[in-house]
Amino acid sequence: MPDLLTVRGLTTRFRLAEGDVHAVNGIDFSVAEGETVAVVGESGCGKSVTALSLLRLILPPGTIASGEIIFEGQDLLRLSEDEMRRIRGNRIAMIFQEPMTSLNPVFPIGRQIAEGLIIHRGLSRHEALEEAAQLLAQVGIPSPADRLNDYPHQLSGGMRQRVMIAMALACKPRLIIADEPTTALDVTIQAQILELMDRLREENRMALMLITHDLGVVAERADRTLVMYAGRIVEEGPTHELLSSPFHPYTEGLLASLPQRSEPGRPLTTIPGHVPSLLEEIPGCGFCSRCPDKQWECGQEQPQLKEIAPGHRVRCWKYR
């Protein structure tokens, strides 16, 4: 499949009084048409900043310092704000973790779904509301025509997340970026929502970027997984391979700390140490202070991402 999105050297910083936060440090990756890619890593590793950068939604004091974001053949970083508005919600849609922060509490959900259809697809109000009801049916909301007048607070968390998915689907985007879409939901509902997103992705031939801290259940659904650490991609590969034979010591640590992988009755393993401060540029590998396989070079120089199996790349001095 051809690439839908190609990101090169994306670098995003936040200028704070105490210094620059190097949130995303020159990342390269691509998403093919119709593909599901998971972006995984601990809190603060730069997943959300990456997602927001793709849509140019980074607010001051944040700036995209450099890079290219080629989507459907054009560099999004070179578009005007008007052109970018036509891409957001239309060609690329985003689903956030907590729907209550993205849904407007004072408007009925039908009106909120209809809005994108009116703006981007030029439908009349009546047509847009009819289509909104169809979208609610597609995401499995019962009696959809009656639900159009409901306000967000009248729905359960799982139903609100379905509304967010309906909104994201409204303009038939080519790419959906879902930032921790199921983290706020309980396990059964989480599985239903993931199943639903997968089915809709296939039916609508969209690509999906699934941002998650969960290298287990959520990432398992992706064709490929990118592992981020301290603002860099440290490993990337086909998901089944990355989960069965991880190369980077950080990925190994993440896998060992999954509850479903640890032995029953044994305490859960955690990765010792802390994520480094992103206020200074780290000369060597950002994981080196926590790494069980640390070598001399690790603290001196940044290793490059190196392909060591087809489509499986790792940034680690172990594989020089």
Ligand SMILES: Nc1ncnc2c1ncn2[C@@H]1O[C@H](COP(=O)(O)OP(=O)(O)OP(=O)(O)O)[C@@H](O)[C@H]1O
């Ligand atoms: N508005 C901001 N101002 C300053 N620093 C920020 C801002 N937003 C993010 N950062 C910093 O950028 C880094 C990456 O944050 P990001 O939110 O992308 O992490 P994440 O991997 O998505 O974590 P989480 O899973 O907790 O959302 C963090 O160090 C964070 O403190």
